[in-house]
Amino acid sequence: MANCQIVDQVYKCCKVGVIGAGAAGLATAKELIHEGHKVTVFEQAMQVGGLWVYDPEVDSDLLGVEPHRKRVHSSMYASLRTNLPREVMSFIDFPFLTQQGNDERCYPSHKEVVLYLEKFATEFDLLDVIQFGTSVEHVELVTTDSTSEKQWKVITTRRIDGVVDEVKEELFDAVVVCSGHYFEPKIANIPGINNWPGKQMHSHNYRLAQPFTNQCVVIIGTQPSGMDISRDVANVAKEVHISGRSWNSSINFAKPMGQHQNIWPHSTVIRTCEDGTVKFKEGSSTMADVIMHCTGYRYYYPFLDTKGLVTITDIVKPIYQHVFPPSLAPSLSFVGLPHKVLPFPLFQFQAKWVAMVLSGKVKLPPTSEMMESIKAFYDQCEASGKPMHQWHDLGDIEFKYLDWLADQSGSEHLESWRSKMKNIAFQHLFNNPDTYQDQWPDEDLHQEALLCLRKLEITR
CATH class of the missing domain: 3.50.50.60 (FAD/NAD(P)-binding domain)
Known part of the structure; x- marks a missing residue:
């Protein structure tokens, strides 16, 4: 790995491959670049946004069980609006206010979210590091002949108008998987x-x-x-x-x-x-x-070959704090595995942690300690009767987890209004499912959020 000098101290400058240019991939690219790493983002679509990009095309198998079907990444439907207020979805340093497009609603459409992500990518100069129209076919840890160091071999295919233009093989010091988990269907088992x-x-x-x-x-x-x-x-x-x-x-x-x-x-x-x-x-x-x-999705990373060190079932395991597989840390990480969360802030906090661990500013515990922590977490989940497919569901500990992540990177904790707004939003959703997106119940809290974000907009 190359070295770069920062504030009179030597930190590692890694060559990092990021898989996906949705919200998680964009947040990860931003934080890696901020830490001085050399970043390449692979995105199979021709624009940023990931699952938020509406695609009228669908899988060739509508049920999603045929393994060789034509797959479409996005699960977006035309009428979809967010199920959280835009303010609470904001990245921690880039407010999601109403100047993105023509949709000024508190619960905006998917088009408004894509505009926000496009502006995020432009604001932080991310477009130049993204290889669009590029699918990741294979990721594998290999030993290089020249240095005998282990690196990640990434094989990609670039397509133009659906035709293969280039197949490429490249080596990276680290890989961050940010390709999401809302595209491989899970279906109910129904007798008859x-x-x-x-x-x-x-x-x-x-x-x-x-x-x-x-x-x-x-x-x-x-x-x-x-x-x-x-x-x-x-x-x-x-x-x-x-x-x-x-x-x-x-x-x-x-x-x-x-x-x-x-x-x-x-x-x-x-x-x-x-x-x-x-x-x-x-x-x-x-x-x-x-x-x-409407039965959810499976974690699915068919390109990833870890020789059995990481298994992808109902969850990704073993994995420390939902980010690092201990035996492959820190060179392999995942951003965005948890669900039922405030996704954009969570992505950014996880990405900050990954970036600083790769640079050497933050140290991970020894592998044995990480495995002990994982075992304790799994034992706790089993003892509580929590089914495995919910083990990445943070539930009531979400904000404690976000605070922990913030501490790892020396960041400020999320503003208190975010947890209040999320809790009210989900209570409002279940109490008023027909109208929740058009009637926000707590205007004082809304104004507090707006004031905070507008101050951030002025000072950033």
Whole structure:
């Protein structure tokens, strides 16, 4: 590794490959460059934004189970708006205010988010280090002949108008995986589904409501995406039936939900039948044209070859503090694995930590200590009955984790209004699912956030 002199002290200047130019990849590139590292970002699309970029194309297999299907990265649908206020989504040093485009709503559209990310990339001179139209095919740790040091071999394919233009192999001191985890569908296991005559799809491939006009649609999943899509579809569908395990005790399965009079709640699907019937646990049933799985995603990094040192299942493991696999740290890291979080601030704090560990300003614990910490965390999750697919879900410890990350890089903690705003936002979402994006309930808190961000905008 080359050396660079910073403030009378020698730090490492690494050649780092960053996979993905979505929000996580952009934040990572910014922090790595700030630390003096040499950065190359690989992005398969022709623009920044990652999953926030709307693509009308869908997978060739709408259910997402065919391994050799044509894959589309984005899961964005046309009507999507954020489920968090724009203020709380802001990067820690780049306010997400209302001057991005024409959408000034508190909960803006995906187009507004892309404009924000494009301005972030321009503001911090990131576009010059991004190789667009470039897919990462293989990442592997190798020993170089010239120095006998271990480096990461990255094989990429560049395409122009869908045609392969260049296949390239390059060596890096470190690789940061920032390619996200919202594109490889996970589906529900439903008895009888192989003989059910209707259409199945995953929400990853949902784009517009119009194809569901006058149809009966069963949506599996009551998380925000399932609830959001159900209301979009209900505007044109004959009936929408939402099946889930997480209803609160006050739910009445005999009455339609919310403002729409054609959305019906149900417990889990227990069976589908050859005549098109879908049966639910609480005893009801319906004839359905479509079953849409709004059932989440699997972690999926097919390009990454770690010789079994890292396994990708329901989670990425073993991994220290959701970022570093101990046996490959610090040369391999992940930014953006946790979910149900404030994504942009989390990406930036993780990226700052990675950048400073690579430069040598911050030291990781010994491998054995990191493994002990991971084991203790896994044991705690198992003892609490938390299913493995939720082990990257930070839940109530999110802000404690963000404070810990901030401490690692010597950064200030997030402003207190962010935790208050996120908690109110999710309570507001579940209490008012039909209207939450148009009516913010706490104007005093909103004004506090705006004042803070406007001060930051002036002083940065």
